[in-house]
Amino acid sequence: MVDFPNLDLLGIHIKVDTGAFTSSIHCHNIEIEDNNLKCQFLDPDHDKYHEKYFTFTDFVQKKVKSSNGIVENRFLIKTEILIFDQIYDIELTLTERGSMKFPVLLGRKFLSKKFIVDTSRKDLSFKNKIIKI
Template identity: 50%
Template sequence: MRKTSVKKEKLIVGRKDKADFPLLRIRNIDVKFDTGAYTSAIHCHYIKEVVKNGKKKIVFRILDPDHSKYHNKLFSASDYRQKVIKNSFGNSETRFVINTEIVIFGNRYPIDLSLSERGNMRNPVLIGRKFIIGKFVIDVSRSNISYREKMKAKKK
């Protein structure tokens, strides 16, 4: 007997969009879909591993004070891991990776984000292949597809 599988239709995204990270209290932040990156990343200006009551955790602040979405909230996570990641210059660096949620096209997805000091980069969030595969197809000639749909739905 032959197995049949139902293929889920992939959503089309542009090279850039805006997304929400509800657990990080960030809405409509610029994201870039980057097929050259395996892991997704978010810019943080403060990242530190601490030990409290004998247990390790990381504390971090998303974005930096110059960013319009910055809110100075100190986040902490005890469920994290460290991973060696090649940066955009090809250099390996060890980063902390957290699991959180992203909302795009009104759908909530789990996503692993590496915490990175990306202050000199144009895009505060990169969405890598690990997240993109199986969900999205990228049309590099377009941008903000999900965000435009969201704004149209709000007007109705």
């Protein structure tokens, strides 16, 4: 579980995916307007959905190969993530993850040289958050 303070998203369940290079977040209503990227995060049926639109001036388009082998163009934004009581810069590609269990994937580009992944354990950041409260 992580927070994205700049996106007003708190307590978001994530999946660590060491097979994915880039990290991604579920996004919809993506539009380019006056050279700005405008979008909403999560789905209306998600318990953390807040209907807010966000506008980004600093973004790029990137080709990303998904786990099913299909290459798609995605927008990439930079923001901050709060995990284990520490804030990190993170790049996120915007994608449709509405049918997925987790709205966010953390890929190895973000994880590298910051974390050790122990696949035998789960919910460590959530447990850490509860202990601090």
